[in-house]
Amino acid sequence: VQLVESGGGLVQAGGSLRLSCAASGSISSVSTMAWHRQAPGKPRELVAAINNGGNAYYAVSVEGRFTISRDNAKNTLYLQMNGLRLEDTATYYCAAAATPYSDYDTWGQGTQVTVST
Numbered sequence: 001v002q003l004v005e006s007g008g009g010l011v012q013a014g015g016s017l018r019l020s021c022a023a024s025g026s027i028s029s030v031s032t033m034a035w036h037r038q039a040p041g042k043p044r045e046l047v048a049a050i051n052n053g054g055n056a057y058y059a060v061s062v063e064g065r066f067t068i069s070r071d072n073a074k075n076t077l078y079l080q081m082n083g084l085r086l087e088d089t090a091t092y093y094c095a096a097a098a099t100p101y102s103d104y105d106t107w108g109q110g111t112q113v114t115v116s117t
Helices: none
Strands: 003-006 009-012 019-023 032-038 045-051 056-058 066-071 076-081 090-097 113-114
Touching: 003 090, 009 090, 019 032, 019 090, 019 113, 032 066, 045 066, 045 076, 056 066
Parallel strands: 009 113
Antiparallel strands: 003 019, 019 076, 032 045, 032 090, 045 056, 066 076, 090 113
C-alpha cells in the first residue's frame, strides 16, 4: 500500500484545514492509521491515531481541536484541524501499522501545513 497526503497549505491562526491520505490499496485490514508531524529542528511526533474499531488517540496538544477519521470504503484517512495555532506548523505525515503489534511501516511523503498570524 502506498499513501499520498493532500490538503496542506497556508492558513491563518484560528483557521481550519482538512488533510486527506489516500491509500493505493485497501485499508480495511490495516490495524492502525495515524497522522504524525515534524516541525523544523524538532523530532517527529504522533498527532492522532485511529484503529479499525474507530477508537482514536490524540496528542494532548491537539485534543479538542483535531479529529481523525477513516473511511475504509474509500481507502482514505482524514485529519480535520480546527483552531490552528502557530505551533501546528509542520509537515504532516500519514502512516499505517498493519497489526496492533507492529510499528508504523508505511508512510506517505508528507504535506506541509503553515499557520500564520
